[in-house]
Amino acid sequence: MNEKIRIVIAGPRGRMGKEAVELVSETASFELAAVIDRMNEGKLLSDIEGFRGLDVPIFTDPAECFQHSNADVLIDLTTPERGYLHTKTALEHNVRPVVGTTGFTSEQLEELTALAEQKGLGCIIAPNFAIGAILMMKFSEMAAKYFDDVEIIELHHDKKLDAPSGTAIKTAEMISNNREVKKQGHEDEKETITGARGADFEGMRIHSVRLPGLVAHQQVIFGAGGQTLTIKHDSYNRASFMSGVKVSVETVMGLNTLVYGLESILD
Ligand SMILES: NC(=O)C1=CN([C@@H]2O[C@H](COP(=O)(O)OP(=O)(O)OC[C@H]3O[C@@H](n4cnc5c(N)ncnc54)[C@H](OP(=O)(O)O)[C@@H]3O)[C@@H](O)[C@H]2O)C=CC1
Numbered sequence: 001m002n003e004k005i006r007i008v009i010a011g012p013r014g015r016m017g018k019e020a021v022e023l024v025s026e027t028a029s030f031e032l033a034a035v036i037d038r039m040n041e042g043k044l045l046s047d048i049e050g051f052r053g054l055d056v057p058i059f060t061d062p063a064e065c066f067q068h069s070n071a072d073v074l075i076d077l078t079t080p081e082r083g084y085l086h087t088k089t090a091l092e093h094n095v096r097p098v099v100g101t102t103g104f105t106s107e108q109l110e111e112l113t114a115l116a117e118q119k120g121l122g123c124i125i126a127p128n129f130a131i132g133a134i135l136m137m138k139f140s141e142m143a144a145k146y147f148d149d150v151e152i153i154e155l156h157h158d159k160k161l162d163a164p165s166g167t168a169i170k171t172a173e174m175i176s177n178n179r180e181v182k183k184q185g186h187e188d189e190k191e192t193i194t195g196a197r198g199a200d201f202e203g204m205r206i207h208s209v210r211l212p213g214l215v216a217h218q219q220v221i222f223g224a225g226g227q228t229l230t231i232k233h234d235s236y237n238r239a240s241f242m243s244g245v246k247v248s249v250e251t252v253m254g255l256n257t258l259v260y261g262l263e264s265i266l267d
């Protein structure tokens with residue numbers, strides 16, 4: 001019988017973290033080794049309401065967690081600052097990170113890429129784990145060959161910390177593979193209220209909507225003479241991300257570099 005993949009989850013009490021705990025508990029080839037939580041240091045996860053039967057240790061300090069848990073993989077679903085620290089510490093302790101946390105800077109991504117390379121370790125940083133969202137990004141990249149003008153509207157719940165979303169940034173980066181830098185709109189346009197035209201990524205605009213009731217949604221609207229093309233994806237719950245988390249954990253075990261975005265590891 002193959003050995004189980006031993007997993008640490010950072011952020012187990014969060015919206016995504018709870019789903020990830022459930023995924024790992026229900027997957028026969030996975031084993032929850034420990035969790036990283038800023039509260040409840042020294043307790044067991046089973047001491048916290050909602051995690052009955054999960055007798056795994058809780059650590060606050062990531063280094064201590066990796067020293068004691070004999071983990072293969074870290075799943076990080078926290079905040080930009082903590083997620084970066086957890087990912088870096090995991091690599092330093094030869095643990096392969098699968099990171100859903102968004103909001104890392106380009107410099108942080110470059111530093112983690114170099115560290116994974118130096119350690120010869122797999123690491124997956126995925127701005128979106130939902131298959132539909134990955135297809136939305138790929139279709140947008142394809143459409144950019146034929147349309148010079150595009151705006152991205154991302155819509156999320158109002159508890160989200162980062163804007164634009166990681167998905168919107170990744171979408172803009174993929175579109176830019178097939179698009180020349182171009183300032184869109186009227187050359188003399190002026191914002192009478194600052195921010196009206198959204199964030200500027202190489203001349204394409206990204207608009208961030210935050211409202212209670214939303215989960216995670218995005219529209220990519222291409223325009224040309226007499227027509228528009230809209231590519232749209234909606235996640236209505238966090239379970240929609242979990243098949244991507246599962247594939248990422250399985251895949252990262254066989255990688256020896258950092259992969260940013262799931263599009264390159266899906267067949
Ligand atoms: N890649 C993808 O497909 C997806 C990515 N995401 C991303 O995942 C991340 C988590 O999202 P979500 O679950 O909605 O967020 P939540 O706010 O629900 O959960 C965040 C978790 O991180 C913990 N946390 C916050 N600050 C710290 C800290 N200083 N140290 C340790 N832990 C801390 C929180 O604990 P506490 O309760 O104590 O604050 C909580 O458990 C976000 O970056 C989001 O953008 C979300 C959905 C899909």
Ligand SMILES: O=C(O)C1=N[C@H](C(=O)O)C[C@H](O)C1
Pocket residue numbers: 102127128129156157160161164165166167168215216217
């Ligand atoms: O915070 C969220 O909820 C989400 N964050 C990710 C992002 O920033 O793109 C993925 C998804 O959109 C949900």
